[in-house]
Amino acid sequence: MFMKALEGIRVLDLTHAMAGPICTMFLGAMGAEVIKIEPPWGEMTRMFPPLVKGVSPYFAFLDRNKKGVTLNLKHPKGLDMFKEMVKKSDVVVENFWPGTMDVLGLGWETLRELNPGIIFASISGFGQTGPWSNRRSFDPIAQAASGYMWLMKDSIDPEGPPHQAPEAIADTIPGFSALIGILAALVHRSKTGRGQRIDVAQMDAMIAVSPSFSFWTLARTTFKRAVSGYGVRVSGCHKAKDGYVMFSLPPGRITDWFRELIGMEELTWDAVAAWVAERTVDKVVELLVKAGIPVAPVHDLDDVLANEQARAREMFVKVEHPVLGETTLPGFPIKFSETKGDMTTPAPLLGQHNVEVYSALLGLSEDEVEALRKEGVI
Ligand SMILES: CC(C)(COP(=O)(O)OP(=O)(O)OC[C@H]1O[C@@H](n2cnc3c(N)ncnc32)[C@H](O)[C@@H]1OP(=O)(O)O)[C@@H](O)C(=O)NCCC(=O)NCCS
Numbered sequence: 001m002f003m004k005a006l007e008g009i010r011v012l013d014l015t016h017a018m019a020g021p022i023c024t025m026f027l028g029a030m031g032a033e034v035i036k037i038e039p040p041w042g043e044m045t046r047m048f049p050p051l052v053k054g055v056s057p058y059f060a061f062l063d064r065n066k067k068g069v070t071l072n073l074k075h076p077k078g079l080d081m082f083k084e085m086v087k088k089s090d091v092v093v094e095n096f097w098p099g100t101m102d103v104l105g106l107g108w109e110t111l112r113e114l115n116p117g118i119i120f121a122s123i124s125g126f127g128q129t130g131p132w133s134n135r136r137s138f139d140p141i142a143q144a145a146s147g148y149m150w151l152m153k154d155s156i157d158p159e160g161p162p163h164q165a166p167e168a169i170a171d172t173i174p175g176f177s178a179l180i181g182i183l184a185a186l187v188h189r190s191k192t193g194r195g196q197r198i199d200v201a202q203m204d205a206m207i208a209v210s211p212s213f214s215f216w217t218l219a220r221t222t223f224k225r226a227v228s229g230y231g232v233r234v235s236g237c238h239k240a241k242d243g244y245v246m247f248s249l250p251p252g253r254i255t256d257w258f259r260e261l262i263g264m265e266e267l268t269w270d271a272v273a274a275w276v277a278e279r280t281v282d283k284v285v286e287l288l289v290k291a292g293i294p295v296a297p298v299h300d301l302d303d304v305l306a307n308e309q310a311r312a313r314e315m316f317v318k319v320e321h322p323v324l325g326e327t328t329l330p331g332f333p334i335k336f337s338e339t340k341g342d343m344t345t346p347a348p349l350l351g352q353h354n355v356e357v358y359s360a361l362l363g364l365s366e367d368e369v370e371a372l373r374k375e376g377v378i
Pocket of ligand 1: 016017018019020037038039040071072073074095096097098100104123124125135136137138139171
């Protein structure tokens, strides 16, 4: 029987949208008890379209591995209940716009007074300090502000309009930055007993992982421009008989293997394109894989869902959802030797675990929980 690495860690999850929920989903997958606390009217992502049987695919994906409770933090009783739970928890995570926690009466000074071991992580667009700190943000705002939309345009068409990446990477990268911060803070706490405040900004996290700033400040170029001038210019996406195939040819032995394979000393884009165009995707992939050249078919999402490698790595899991029934969702990508990660607990219905959590943590009876519901506290 495998253990999970974060068993015994309790997380109070006040997050919404994506940047926060993706962080807490991974904490839950690694065994933390994540209690997602929503206002009684539910967080915004529950309504993100298209609703399938009333459930958002976004919420169903992002809020797995969590227990769901409702709590009105603007009600004095709700606030007291939260404070009691802080005393019994290890981590608080939120991604409201800066200042919201202070206005609610749940700022860092209050939380650490309640529990000196608490780790309090905030994710926001621009951070808790600085001239832009009071601005609201979503992924596209951070993609724009961090230079990422400009980089997309520069790599697609330098003369064209800015482009946004199709997935919310300016949520996932900040979410994972907060995740790393929380894990490091847990290690630090295990040595000192002290918790700490973690402040992650979407814009900062995007800047931090972008090598183009190094290319730009040192050589006035970008990562993509530099790579396209590096090595053999036939690397890239080529059209085969029945689809597209991508391969990478850095200078050196990999390119030599490719020259040998296709029997061409002088590699030109047109000659390579013609060689690929005569073959199917499967054939090109088979030949290049055999020759040791990095290559992949350009998959659509159905291809990925059916892919033998993704399946061998259990990257799609069956999740039994109380309303949707059996769903297929992405699995856990970190393969540990000693512990286990798991993404198969469905996202909670609104307030699904109210009785379970409030009786376990606050000693409330079912009737008391029901009375709180009627009073608008939960
Ligand atoms: C995403 C964002 C733009 C949404 O802004 P918003 O609609 O004003 O939503 P917020 O969640 O910040 O605040 C909503 C209100 O609900 C309240 N609220 C939230 N949870 C509550 C609860 N459990 N009980 C009672 N009230 C609650 C907040 O106190 C706030 O009240 P206010 O209007 O009096 O200030 C903003 O939260 C933000 O910029 N977050 C940081 C960046 C980020 O993570 N963005 C999302 C990326 S996916």
